[in-house]
Amino acid sequence: MAQSKLNIQWFPGHMTKAKREMQSKLSLVDMVIELRDARIPNASKNPLIDEIIQQKPRLIVLTKIDKAQSDMTKQWMKALENETTKVIGLNVLKDNCSKIITQAVMELMKEKRDRQIRKGMNPRAVRCMVCGIPNVGKSTLINRIASKKVLETGNRPGVTKNTRWVKVNKEIELLDTPGVLWPKFDDEEIGVLLAVTGAIRDQVLPLEEIAYFALKFMKEHFPRQLIEVYGIELVDNNYKQFLEIGRKKGFLIKGNEVDYNRTIETFLKDIRDNRFGPITWEIYHEMCE
Template sequence: MEDKTSFKSNINWFPGHMTKAMREMEKNLKLVDMVIELRDCRIPLASANPMLDKLLHQKPRLIVLTKKDKGQMEYISQWIEYLSNDITKVIAIDSLSENVADKIVQASLNVMKEKINRWIRKGMKPRAIRCMVVGIPNVGKSTLINKLAKKKITAVSDRPGVTRSLQWVKLNKDIELLDTPGVLWPKFEDLNVGYYLALVGSINDQVLPLMDVCLFALDILLKEYPERLIKRYNIDLSGDLTAIFERIGRSKNWLTANNQVDVQRTMMMFLNDIRDDKLGPITWEKINGNRESI
């Protein structure tokens, strides 16, 4: 979809609490051995905070691709291989249905294996690994922390930016977690990043024009998953995106009193269909996409 640069100057998605959280995160990095970075498996690049690399330097990292039930495993597997390197391991989880504790612990121990061996060679008794948990809003951090701790430690919501303070969570004798608020970055150079984040609900729906977000999604669906649009809405896919969007509204009877398509309702219902997987699991970003790795 065409980059609408005129919107860039109007986007404000970095409220005061995020500025404070970034400062706190940078200050507390020296307290931890490694970082567990959560990304949304549907948008593994767009859900990566580009400021994080500058803060982490060479600190070991475990990238956890969350919500794998909402993505496509063939593409998730490709992302796991693509994002892995000598100091970064990558796993995919579904916090709601999986027993993720063992998976996170084992992956963290694997990331820290070399450092633990150095401790042992120096005659030091290995202590609990201290991990900072980071991620953008609504990526599933609070759900994961609560699942790992087996009790409610942090507030869980579908609204972006619920967790707003740093807090330590002792997982077991091997792992201690420092939870952090979901943090975005002050601006983005690629407007498509904003569209991807809006699609999965990681930024408020007021940040970008919803019609642009809907047409961005519809363009991808038309090119890559046309059969899903037909199955869900039973519509003809000829014509331009606006015409197809109007057919979606009529197919579901999302109409005004005078029998016109209710644009606001159709936008919200269409986005809800995407977020609630009514169109099936979708990995929006592909390895062979136009964006480079962050």
């Protein structure tokens, strides 16, 4: 990774509004469903959400589990769970989202609902606020739970701009909220990890530095995948490594030069498209040291 300090900040105006809206609607919900990216379970945790939801019961859903290492996901799930927080992993596109989420919500709210029944009350549907960082799969998950397209989706950050209610079934109702990133990344690496996995628009990023970080990580932890996918030999110099990748892929421009920018963009796209197989970018035991 380049030695210069990265300054990755992305806090569009609608996110400030989103935080206020979420705080104002907190009294309307029974619990919170927080989506995080299973590849970066810590970096995709938004400190603003802790401040917003306070002590509400929370279901953490680790999405994109098909793109993360299953053994690492299990370690993170165990570590993140506590008395008021339940954690599950989900492949939003393939799993039975409605059944899995409804069951998890009912388990988390069981004591409260049992108390209501003992008092002679008929518990209404559990109202859940759905939140998380951009591009983590909130709208896709809600559409899958509701078994119909009720929200716009897109493989890019910032699709949802406003809060809205979605009635799923007789047991749960969901309040969708826009993806929120915090105003300042206290840890430089958090911003880089969010960038690598696509939570921040590429247009505002120093892509070369992001790619250097990802390449260094993969050389250290996933060298075989790099060699197999690109048919290259690994070298220490990142610049030369990308030149070799570009040549192997035929990304050439005038004068037989490598199209360096295209090579970097393709490398990051290959990561996000899972071409290298499952990768967890936050290794649990290393973060505990």
